[in-house]
Amino acid sequence: MVSAGAEPDIRRHAPRICYEVEEGDQEERESQPLNAAHRYAASEGDGDDDNCSSDTFDSECADADDPLDGKHVARSPSGGPHRSTLRETWHIAREALPILVLALFSLMLAGELLIHLSRWPVFVKVNKLFIAVPILLNMKGNLEMNLSLRLSTSANIGELDTRRTRQALVGGNLALLQVQALIVSMLAGCLAFVLGLLVPVDEAAATNPTVPSAPSGGKGQQQRSPLLSLLAQQATQRLRKRRLIHGHPKPPLDPALKLRNGYFEFVMVIATGTLAASLSSAVLGSFMCALVILSRRYGVNPDNVASPLAASLGDLLTLILMGLLGSALVRFEGTILATLILGALIAFCAACCIIALRNSYVKQLLSSGWTPLLVAMFVSSGAGIVLDSFVKTLDGFALLVPVITGLPGACTAIFASRISTALHSSDVPHLQFSDSYTQAPSRPNQRPPAAKRSAVLIFWITPTEGWLVPLTLAAIGIGIAGMYMLLVWTSGHISFGWPFACCFLAFLSLTVAIALALSHFVCLYLWTRDYDPDIYCLPYVSSIIDFVGQLMLVCAFKLAMSLGDHITSSVGTGEA
Numbered sequence: 312m313v314s315a316g317a318e319p320d321i322r323r324h325a326p327r328i329c330y331e332v333e334e335g336d337q338e339e340r341e342s343q344p345l346n347a348a349h350r351y352a353a354s355e356g357d358g359d360d361d362n363c364s365s366d367t368f369d370s371e372c373a374d375a376d377d378p379l380d381g382k383h384v385a386r387s388p389s390g391g392p393h394r395s396t397l398r399e400t401w402h403i404a405r406e407a408l409p410i411l412v413l414a415l416f417s418l419m420l421a422g423e424l425l426i427h428l429s430r431w432p433v434f435v436k437v438n439k440l441f442i443a444v445p446i447l448l449n450m451k452g453n454l455e456m457n458l459s460l461r462l463s464t465s466a467n468i469g470e471l472d473t474r475r476t477r478q479a480l481v482g483g484n485l486a487l488l489q490v491q492a493l494i495v496s497m498l499a500g501c502l503a504f505v506l507g508l509l510v511p512v513d514e515a516a517a518t519n520p521t522v523p524s525a526p527s528g529g530k531g532q533q534q535r536s537p538l539l540s541l542l543a544q545q546a547t548q549r550l551r552k553r554r555l556i557h558g559h560p561k562p563p564l565d566p567a568l569k570l571r572n573g574y575f576e577f578v579m580v581i582a583t584g585t586l587a588a589s590l591s592s593a594v595l596g597s598f599m600c601a602l603v604i605l606s607r608r609y610g611v612n613p614d615n616v617a618s619p620l621a622a623s624l625g626d627l628l629t630l631i632l633m634g635l636l637g638s639a640l641v642r643f644e645g646t647i648l649a650t651l652i653l654g655a656l657i658a659f660c661a662a663c664c665i666i667a668l669r670n671s672y673v674k675q676l677l678s679s680g681w682t683p684l685l686v687a688m689f690v691s692s693g694a695g696i697v698l699d700s701f702v703k704t705l706d707g708f709a710l711l712v713p714v715i716t717g718l719p720g721a722c723t724a725i726f727a728s729r730i731s732t733a734l735h736s737s738d739v740p741h742l743q744f745s746d747s748y749t750q751a752p753s754r755p756n757q758r759p760p761a762a763k764r765s766a767v768l769i770f771w772i773t774p775t776e777g778w779l780v781p782l783t784l785a786a787i788g789i790g791i792a793g794m795y796m797l798l799v800w801t802s803g804h805i806s807f808g809w810p811f812a813c814c815f816l817a818f819l820s821l822t823v824a825i826a827l828a829l830s831h832f833v834c835l836y837l838w839t840r841d842y843d844p845d846i847y848c849l850p851y852v853s854s855i856i857d858f859v860g861q862l863m864l865v866c867a868f869k870l871a872m873s874l875g876d877h878i879t880s881s882v883g884t885g886e887a
Contacts, residue, residue: 456853464732614732807876
């Protein structure tokens with residue numbers, strides 16, 4: 312958990328406090344509804360001509376022919392206080408249910424793809440590249456979820472309703488995403504290379520990586536008879552003796568083995584990771600920006616659709632790009648190609664950094680948010696240890712991990728995004744403080760200590776939007792998990808009885824409850840410490856849920872087996 316003095320990270324640039332408004336101030340508040348909620352605009356008037364500062368937003372940035380102008384106003388994610396409970400539940404379920412199903416499908420597809428990629432020759436030859444996959448996916452997924460949170464908040468408070476402001480925000484965030492993705496991927500590649508030096512390599516598999524072992528029970532590979540195997544072994548030994556007698560040299564090894572643990576392998580690993588991260592960020596970042604803008608235009612709350620898709624689609628796209636780019640670059644290992652690509656990416660990162668620095672909306676984000684990314688990386692390493700310890704001993708463990716970690720994580724992303732939007736739009740009724748203190752010239756952004764403590768006490772009891780949103784998200788997540796369990800049971804992928812089904816759903820419900828409560832507490836704690844939840848919340852929460860979810864799945868397996876249930880799986884997920 313962060314503290315107020317942990318690092319000089321970005322603070323909220325304008326006081327997002329719901330002041331008590333007198334009747335005489337109502338007209339002034341209505342005349343500038345967005346200036347008090349500008350999250351990115353610099354507090355000083357140093358914006359460029361291409362960007363719109365908070366002081367000139369209403370006067371200079373208005374564009375009458377914008378299709379978004381005049382259609383929306385800054386509103387609460389809940390849609391207003393007079394909406395009925397049933398209608399609000401249907402509104403959340405209508406938007407969140409298809410997105411959560413699609414996110415689960417993407418996570419399952421990414422898991423299957425990861426199993427197949429582990430048998431590709433490039434990942435067998437260069438084990439550091441495969442080690443970099445989970446590290447890169449975790450750190451890059453957090454970046455994309457943070458982007459979706461920032462854009463969703465900007466959309467809901469009205470910052471995307473004007474063309475010039477929208478262009479500045481989208482362009483600045485895409486440049487910032489490139490800088491963060493390139494730096495994160497370089498760090499992940501360096502860490503993976505160091506870890507790869509400590510991991511023993513299977514020399515036999517690396518020498519002949521083009522013939523992957525077939526799964527147990529497969530029918531596509533004929534077994535050699537014992538007699539033919541014995542004759543082939545004797546013939547090989549005789550030929551080896553004759554070659555030594557006549558002085559013939561040994562057959563050359565794979566060139567990749569000669570370059571192992573050297574400079575060319577190091578550059579190839581980093582170049583593959585950074586290029587895949589850059590391309591994935593460009594494609595997915597543009598998609599997320601378009602999704603948020605279209606959601607705003609057609610009346611869909613982007614808090615319910617953007618965040619769950621960010622991480623799941625990002626994992627799938629990054630895996631595909633890493634497999635394809637790694638297979639292409641490994642053919643040129645030992646040449647200068649990877650070095651040239653890495654140099655070009657470093658220059659591109661510097662150019663994007665300059666663009667982000669010139670954008671007043673995102674320039675302060677360049678120096679913030681790195682601590683939660685690093686903490687999340689180390690916490691997720693603990694989740695990887697749990698996965699590696701039980702994936703080969705518990706049948707069907709790998710098939711259920713995306714469900715018990717992915718679904719709570721997706722529900723958490725939606726809930727955290729809605730909380731952050733409510734906080735930034737000052738739509739939290741129990742956060743009303745007297746403006747006689749907060750508007751004092753000597754301390755414009757401070758709050759009275761007693762009021763701050765009382766607000767925190769209320770935070771720990773009441774969700775910002777009431778209990779309807781978390782309960783609806785929990786019901787949707789548990790329902791999707793139940794349908795998935797029925798699907799894998801009827802398809803024969805996993806065989807289990809009622810004890811395991813009840814234990815799994817019970818521990819999944821507990822994981823969802825922990826995830827939603829944790830996102831609520833972390834968002835509000837960060838807000839009281841003057842940190843932006845859009846940047847700091849999800850990296851912490853998602854990494855903790857990855858670890859807790861896998862522990863809960865282990866408990867479900869152990870408890871069901873102690874009750875006499877026998878769980879078997881027909882999918883060999885443990886094979887590489």
